[in-house]
Amino acid sequence: MSRHFTRVLAVEDDPDIGMVILLALELDADVRAIVVGSGAEALRCLADGPAPDLVLIDDHLPDTDGISLVAAMRQAGHGEVRFAFLTASIRDADRARFIAAGAIGVFAKPFNPLILAWEIQTLLAADSRPSSP
């Protein structure tokens, strides 16, 4: 029986934060992570497949914003892919906006890197929607 890895596609334009995300997620041997720096790269990555279990989106990207990226993902046929936001914009109004857009969670930046992978696994386990094939 093949091992199931949780696949995370992180979209983060700051290379330092992108590396921190990667290192934090690699603490969990059951997580496989890819970090890309723009919305366009994220869409290319989704088109290439396989579908990630979660797309972790920074709200402020060089070519788009998080909500627009979600809309583009849906338009490109990736509406079933679950996503969460990892952002410095963590006011109640922003959180409500992200959840209304379909996010299954919102993480604040900066984050505790020692528990990020665990938080993502917990978030995915709690979400009732089926995981990507």
Place this chain on the structure above:
Amino acid sequence: MVDEPLHLTSFVDAFAAAFGTRAIAVAASQRDLGSGMVRERWSQIVHALEPQAVVVCKASVTAHQLQLRETGHRAESSHLLA
């Protein structure tokens, strides 16, 4: 729940390898932006990185000394050839 002390060691090692001489500055910037538990964790990470920074610093000094010695040797050789 996560075994954070265990993860701290693994994370700090990977962080130091990834960021090299910038590791403490990057970690400190996250600490300074954070609050509460997040700030506390990044403080621990900075603290854990400090001994590694000393090693990197010593290694840099050694490399610099070697380079100086080599440059000095070259200068001396070219002087002799002149």
